[in-house]
Amino acid sequence: MRTLHRRWLVMAATLLALAAALSACSLASQANQQVVPGAEQAALSTYVPGGKLDEFYMFSSGGHSGQVFVYGIPSMRRLRTLDVFTSDPATGYGYSGESRAMMQGLTWGDTHHPALSETGGDYDGRWLFINDNANSRIARIDLQNFQTRQILGPIPNLSGLHGGPFVTPNTEYVFGSTRFAIPIPKGSYVPLDQYAEKYFSPVAGVKVDKTSGEMTLAWQVLLPPIDLDLADSGKKDSDGWVFFSSYNSEMAHENLEVNASQNDRDFLVALNWKAAEAAAAANKGEQVDGVQMLDPRKTPGIAYLIPVAKSPHGADVSPDGKYIVASGKLASQTTVFEFAKIKAAAENNDTEATFWGLPVLKYDSVRVAEVPVGNGPLHTQFDGKGFAYTSLFVDSAVAKWRLGPPWDVVDTVPVQYNVGHIAAAEGDTVNPDGHWLVALNKLSKDRYLSVGPSKPESLQLIDISGDKMKVVYDAPVDLEPHYSQIIKADKIKAIDVYPKDEKRPNSVWAPEQARIERNGKEVTVYAMAVRSHFVPEKIDVNLGDHVTIYITNIEQTIDESHGLGIDEYNINIQIDPGETKTVEFTANKPGVFAFYCTNFCSALHQEMQGYLLVKPQ
Structure with a gap:
């Protein structure tokens, strides 16, 4: 009996020791995995099982890779790299006769701002346009086959097509603007000491065929040698206008870090593109390098300047078209302008000055709010539920604020690190989805396994469906996304094979x-x-x-x-x-x-x- 009792004691002690060891291993494992509260819920919200499909596509610029990256949301799975301005031996892009003809001998580009085609202000899933900041080009990608079908440019008279290719609500036009002012026509030589008088920053109106998507250069508008940055086309109330942010109202040409930050304010450029279209149809411009150039000083009513906090980046139109949000990178607030007030000020000549012969509208006459979002505001997106979201580069955060009185900040979420642009699902349309937002962060630092001195950039998926924003997924990405757009997957009707066509020139089928x-x-x-x-x-x-x-x-x-x-x-x-x-x-x-x-x-x-x-x- 005693022997049996001793055996049970030994067995019990062994089991207790084993349980303690397993518990210690479990705790060590949990510590190693750094489990945080809410992680399980975040994982479930983004999990898309194998064989199931994401709800959204996200198209992200590839920066100086010259390409476009395609992601599925919410899984954040990278689906494809689309070849645009750079050769890719894996697909033969840049090697085939068709792609070489489009590239015209240029072997790289700098993609920044993808723009999905629209009908009635909503993404329609037909085409994706993308700019080349390095060579002043615009490409069109056919979303039936996810392949580049046209590259327009280098566009005459433009240098550094950064502000583009933003589409109008029915894809009548895509616009491109000059970041680096130059003498025109392109190829002219003028010393830099004549910068203010003989350098210019034109905007190009590029017409899009509604059936084929084919782009043609229609006309251009001459603007002073300020650096045009980002843009957004008006919609609904503001349809017919396009708004460009700009910096360097000092018209400096050296040491811009200092010399382009002397003035308290730079300009938002409000361009009436329908008025420009009518003026071009009436031949009110002059031919410059084969394109009709309209001078808004000679054709009033086309262009107006609006003061905004210095060095603005974003220029973002609300879904109803009533408001334009512009953010000075060196400010701690974002400014909201009302289109009705802009239109009234333009019609009533309610100006505070002229600049380069162009009317400068009174700031207090067109501004409706200055929202204290935080430090380093760059870009704003919308959820369709009455809220706006602004990226804060300096604070490494995204701020959520009320788009209307009392214009207050209701939430802020940290991101890692130094966010540039943000993209909300259907966020540039008249009907945003309001569920997901992606922060395109410029630095990842310690977020991923080290791959040497050059780190990946970081995309962070944020759930904006509730009152509080929640970061739910981190995804590394190659260099270097700038901006993205997110479209509902069911809007894109991609083909799986090219139909057999025996009449196709040069084809062989037997x-x-x-x-x-x-x-x-x-x-x-x-x-x-x-x-x-x-x-x-x-x-x-x-x-x-x-x-x-x-x-x-x-x-x-x-x-x-x-x-x-x-x-x-x-x-x-x-x-x-x-x-x-x-x-x-x-x-x-x-x-x-x-x-x-x-x-x-x-x-x-x-x-x-x-x-x-x-x-x-």
């Missing part, structure tokens, strides 16, 4: 149609790709021949893309199902060179290959 044609030193190859071979599999050319390959992927199955890479000829493209692409090159190296499918396609993917034979002279 092996017997594949062929090689020679005309002197011009060799044209009409080829097809299908799992798991090319037709033809052998291409014979002579050294010095100019070779054009038209290749069609005849697959009609979802996600069956093929690649075409040619060894040592610096060529690779991706051909999606049903697509025809072009490759052009000069056969300048003799010998035998393999070509093969670079995009995994089947169990016999390795066998999908052929030879380019270049015969010496």
Whole structure:
């Protein structure tokens, strides 16, 4: 009996020791994971199970990568990088004949502000426009296939197209503005000591075809050599106008950190684009480098200046179009202007001065509120429920405030770190969604595993559906997003394959149609790709021949893309199902060179290959 009792005591002691050890391990694990209150709820709110789809797309500029990043929200899963201004060998963008023609020899760009096409002030899911700050270009991405279909520019007379490409409520126009004033026409040489007199910052009105989306440069408006920053098109009450923030009212041209911050206020530029359109139709401008340039000093009623706190960044129009919010980066408040007051002041010549011959509207006549949001306000978004949200770069926070009396701040949430822009779901439309907001932070510092001195930037998803804002997800991102727009996923009708079109020029849909044609030193190859071979599999050319390959992927199955890479000829493209692409090159190296499918396609993917034979002279 005593022996049995001792055994039970030993067993109990062992179990207690084991339980203590497990408890210690659990506590250590929890400490290591740094579990925080609310983490479980945040995780559940953003979790999208495998095979299920996100509710929103977010399109984010890629900055000096020259591309656009696509995310799903709320999962924050990165879905794709869209090739725009920079080559990508994975897809063959910048290598195919079609993409090389659009890029015109430029190999990078600086994307800042994506702009979704709109109908009636709502995103319609047809196109995405994006600017190139470095080369004054605007690109259009077709959201049926998520591919760049047009690059307009470099646009004459513009330098540093930063303020763009903001769309009008029915995508009649996209606008682009000059950040870096230059003499015009572009290419003129004028010493910098003549900056104030002979440098200019034009705004471009780019017309968009309502059916095809094709962009054409329609007209431009001449403005003084101030640095135009961001913009937003009016909507509803303010439809027909576009508003640009600007800095450097001092018209300085050196040491801008000091010399462009001397004045207490800079300007918000209010541009009546419908009046400009009418003036251009009446030929009231002058031709400058092939485009009609309107001078608002000679055509009154087009442009007005509104004083705003120095160095403003954002210029944001409320969903009802009644208010324009502008934020001086060096201020601790954001300023709200009322469009009805702006219009009345313009009509009644209620001005306090002129600048460069343009009327400066009285600040107190057009301002309705100065909201003490915090330090370093940059950009404002809206939720459609009567609240606005402003990013605070200096405070590393987002402020929520009432869009209307008493114009008070109701909540602030810290973000990590130094937020630039913010993007709310459908936040630039007449009908914001009001659930999600993303902070595009400039610094991540210690938020992620170290990858060396160059850190990723940080996107933080914020739930704005309740009274209090909640940061619920951190996502690292490559350099460098500036601005994003978020659209409901069901508005985009993306295709899975290109439909078979036997009338498409240069396409091949059957092996017997594949062929090689020679005309002197011009060799044209009409080829097809299908799992798991090319037709033809052998291409014979002579050294010095100019070779054009038209290749069609005849697959009609979802996600069956093929690649075409040619060894040592610096060529690779991706051909999606049903697509025809072009490759052009000069056969300048003799010998035998393999070509093969670079995009995994089947169990016999390795066998999908052929030879380019270049015969010496």
